[in-house]
Amino acid sequence: MRLTFTEADGRRHVDITPEQAEAAGVAPDMVLSAVKAHLCAEIDAQAEARRLRVLTAGAGQALEYQEAQAQAAAALKAPASATAEKYPMLAVSVGIDTDPETGAPAADILAVARGIQAARDAWLAIGAEIRGARLAAKAAIAAAATVDGAAAAYAAAAWPATPG
Structure with missing residues (x-):
């Protein structure tokens, strides 16, 4: 160095x-x-x-993830109101994202929301491990x-x- x-x-x-x-x-x-x-x-x-x-790099990408996650959480809490108009960040992924329950392309807003939740859960697990390693190394x-x-x-x- x-x-x-x-x-x-x-x-x-x-x-x-x-x-x-x-x-x-x-x-x-x-x-x-x-x-x-x-x-x-x-x-x-x-x-x-x-x-x-x-993850995908970029501040704008992080904001997109954050908003999609917020919409996914809201849609899953109130599935009866899960419409494309109410959740536009989710609507654009119908047919593109994968529904973790079926393994098939997401057929509706709730399927997209489930996929986003699954991705968030996976990120939280690895993100916490990276954070722990980073903080432990810096402390040492x-x-x-x-x-x-x-x-x-x-x-x-x-x-x-x-x-x-």
Whole structure:
């Protein structure tokens, strides 16, 4: 890993390793802090890469998922009122999404809603595992007393299996 340091006296050390920083006289606590920050950012990036194996990227896509999930939950709570007009995000998926009860294309709003609920449940399971691994790894890195300890904590991150 290569880092940049700015010391209190204004000296800058650009694109150097932690070992080079220590050899240049950068305070060990400053080196350790920078290493921890870098490794935690890497953990966050790895978690996002794993999330993207099961989700579609994009803020707009996340909003679409959120709205479809809200409509699915509402439709399943009040099935008698599950119409295309009331649930437009679900209506566009009729005939496209798969009904988890039948394995066939969703024939109506409720079948789409069931599919969305099933996808949400699957996401919650893997999402929670990724979150747990990310938080545990970052806590272990934060607790490390040395650069080598932080690196070992990073290397020991226990990620769940994800598709892809």
